Amino acid sequence: MLTPIKTTKVYEQVVEQIKGMIANGTLKKGDKLPSERDLVEQLQVSRTSIREALRAMEIIGLIECRQGGGNYVRESFENNLFEPLSVMFMLEKRDPSEIIELRKIIEVENAALAAKRITDEELEELGVIIEDLKNSENEEIAVKADKKFHYAVARASKNTLILAVLNAVSSLIDDYIKGARTKILSEESNRVLLSEQHEKVYLALKKHDAEAAVKAMNKHLDFANDYMSGRFFNQSSK
Helix, strand or coil, X not given: CCCCCCCCCHHHHHHHHHHHHXXXXXXXXXXXXCCHHHHHHHHCCCHHHHHHHHHHHHHCCCEEEECCCEEEECCCCCCCCHHHHHHHHHHCCCCCHHHHHHHHHHHHXXXXXXXXXXXXXXXXXXXXXXXXXXXXXXXXXXXXXXXXHHHHHHHHCCCHHHHHHHHHCHHHHHHHHHHHHHHHCCCCCHHHHHHHHHHHHHHHHHCCCHHXXXXXXXXXXXXXXXXXXXXXXXXXCC
16 A cells, blocks of 8 residues: 655655555556556655656656556566666776676576576577578678577576566677677688587577586687687787
């Protein structure tokens, strides 16, 4: 139940009460929030405070406002963190290597989970993506297939938080994958090698071999990072 608010930072307390209702199941995904008038009456605060709270919840992605239809708890939360994380990264001009560090922390262990939990249908989907990576002569299509592969593995883990975090930084990761492929494929002989790396991850998942999946994903991400950091080029110039 909602309770009257009588202290400072009123709109923040409104947000906390709404979040509490979601946490305890009173409000579920897709549910409509009480009207502004009802919230004013139940919480005994001003309409301005209610509007500030609703605006804050919309910004953080907790609710969505439907034109003429009121405010609703969001159905999907996968991309909620996208704007804050991406903007923070760009504004602070962070080192791009941080992206691969994040990917390794998440995707390597995620591969182990996926190996244990992946379904036949998901393996079939990955198999199609692998064929696209092998056979595509169009790099634009190959880049899309590369991205689809990594997100498909994330979904196979059945861990919604892992997928949410990857989706939250999807713009950064997508740009990184595109940039890495551009550098790696500056040497045409790497095209087959890159395809084989993805296939090794796929085969490990197909065997439900968590250890092999971790090893294959780790090797693939290290390979991409070496090219993005210029290590291969630096070594070859010595």
